[in-house]
Amino acid sequence: MSLLAVDLPYWAQSLLRVLGGTVAVLLPAGTIVYLFLFKMMSFMQSRLGPMEAGPYGSMQLFAEVGKWLQKEDIAPARADLKVFRAAPLVVLMSTFLLVAVVPFGPDAYFTNFDAGVFYMLAVSSISTLGILMAGWSSANKYSLLGGLRAAGQLIAYELPMVLSVLGVVIQAGTMNLQVIVIKQNSDSIFGWNGLGYPYILTQFVAFLVFMISVQAELTQTPFDMPIAESELVSGYMTEYSGFRFLIFFIAEFATAGVFALIASVLFLGGWGIPFSWAGWDPTDLGSIDNWMNFGGPLIMFTKMMVLTALIMWVRFSYPRFREDQLQRFAWKVLIPVSLVNIMITAIFKVAF
Amino acid sequence: MGKPQIPGLLKGLGVTLGTMMQTIKPKRLGGGAATVQYPHEKETPPIRSRGVIALREDNCTSCMLCVRSCPDWCIYIEAHKELAPPRRAGGAPRKVNKVDRFDIDYALCMYCGICVEVCPFDALFWSPEYEYSEPRIADLLHDKTKLGEWMETVPEAPALEAGAEKKKGK
Numbered sequence: 001m002s003l004l005a006v007d008l009p010y011w012a013q014s015l016l017r018v019l020g021g022t023v024a025v026l027l028p029a030g031t032i033v034y035l036f037l038f039k040m041m042s043f044m045q046s047r048l049g050p051m052e053a054g055p056y057g058s059m060q061l062f063a064e065v066g067k068w069l070q071k072e073d074i075a076p077a078r079a080d081l082k083v084f085r086a087a088p089l090v091v092l093m094s095t096f097l098l099v100a101v102v103p104f105g106p107d108a109y110f111t112n113f114d115a116g117v118f119y120m121l122a123v124s125s126i127s128t129l130g131i132l133m134a135g136w137s138s139a140n141k142y143s144l145l146g147g148l149r150a151a152g153q154l155i156a157y158e159l160p161m162v163l164s165v166l167g168v169v170i171q172a173g174t175m176n177l178q179v180i181v182i183k184q185n186s187d188s189i190f191g192w193n194g195l196g197y198p199y200i201l202t203q204f205v206a207f208l209v210f211m212i213s214v215q216a217e218l219t220q221t222p223f224d225m226p227i228a229e230s231e232l233v234s235g236y237m238t239e240y241s242g243f244r245f246l247i248f249f250i251a252e253f254a255t256a257g258v259f260a261l262i263a264s265v266l267f268l269g270g271w272g273i274p275f276s277w278a279g280w281d282p283t284d285l286g287s288i289d290n291w292m293n294f295g296g297p298l299i300m301f302t303k304m305m306v307l308t309a310l311i312m313w314v315r316f317s318y319p320r321f322r323e324d325q326l327q328r329f330a331w332k333v334l335i336p337v338s339l340v341n342i343m344i345t346a347i348f349k350v351a352f
Numbered sequence: 353m354g355k356p357q358i359p360g361l362l363k364g365l366g367v368t369l370g371t372m373m374q375t376i377k378p379k380r381l382g383g384g385a386a387t388v389q390y391p392h393e394k395e396t397p398p399i400r401s402r403g404v405i406a407l408r409e410d411n412c413t414s415c416m417l418c419v420r421s422c423p424d425w426c427i428y429i430e431a432h433k434e435l436a437p438p439r440r441a442g443g444a445p446r447k448v449n450k451v452d453r454f455d456i457d458y459a460l461c462m463y464c465g466i467c468v469e470v471c472p473f474d475a476l477f478w479s480p481e482y483e484y485s486e487p488r489i490a491d492l493l494h495d496k497t498k499l500g501e502w503m504e505t506v507p508e509a510p511a512l513e514a515g516a517e518k519k520k521g522k
Contacts, residue, residue, distance in 0.1 A: 040372065042375075043371070043372040043375040043376055044369075045371070046386045046387075047385055047387050048375075048385045048387045313365060313368065313369070314365070316368055317364045317365050317368040318361070
């Protein structure tokens, strides 16, 4: 990592990575919770949302975090304590591992390796493990039901997600997320490279399938059967309080942000601006101006906000799927659609 | 599948977006939330709201109808008889009931309004005033002076509708 053309010692690089990772997880989570969960949802219900803590309630999140930290850490008497306490951390860990592979700029990334997409898809299912652990160890039938539902749903929607990403991978010819970003910004559409070539243009179906699967992976509302608060009392989170609930809460919205980041990398051109604008050479990362290491994260943040706004908008608008509808939708609609998409992409890839 | 689902889904998104835009729009353009930021801005309740019950002490004859009809037993009246000057010159002095105590315990009252309905002498009135919470529950017992002060907040009775039956009287 040679950020700002300064060679840092290993310990400083590690420190920078840890700080960067924490910021990349917590900042989107906080922004999403305040802007969308508190304000956008309230506006959509003709309310004002929090108004008292800070100007327009902007400090409300700190108040809530303070409240959660004060609460007693309770566990049911018959809970499997070790698993019970580890579960929220496993879920949060999945978020941190996910953000590790997202490129934020030409040099601003945590890791950059060729199996990036594969790693991303593998790591995103760790949260399923955490949720299942939470549901099983709570010694509560509602939690168990919620955990089982979550496992069933997340497995069902993992598949269309993988398949929709495959379309992008076939078109880019690589699994390296950094290369995917560079390709999107340097390729040309029929010889015209004024806009680069964001894959949403050709992979729009894959984008839709990916966003729907993300919605389900996050157990956001149309797919919130696992946490159905009216029947399962928040499902696998029923027995959690205080700090551990806070971790689940942060993980939920941080994961929403990270998935939006990944979607913007895969479909919207990631951190880049079309290279033809600045005259950069796509084969040589060194030719990219250094300010992109600061501009890139901002561009990513903007794209993330747009995509999370979409996720939250859908969340606040639709009622919940029934369990059988949810499974049928995954297996009978999303998976065939993404398979057809892969086939067509492959045919075009070979033909052109 | 039956009916196509997509138009309905898009319409649903449109409804929430429309509501959000309406809420974000400034108040002077007819937007804004349905919320009233209560301690900062006061809500004006409709004039016939059941806020608090006011007492016009002169009209009260301590007939006890309100006390007996109150489902919560939250009205307390004590009275004594007094001699008042006769209505016509040379008549005998009248005996009238003077109210010593007229308390309503708002910690018990359930705002049914039966006492106001049942009062034959127009001594009890509804007032839309609602800000009289107290830190001590005992202070919610309003005595006759306090109940009399609420009379200032009682709005004028709205005019009768055209063609309404006039009150029969002598």
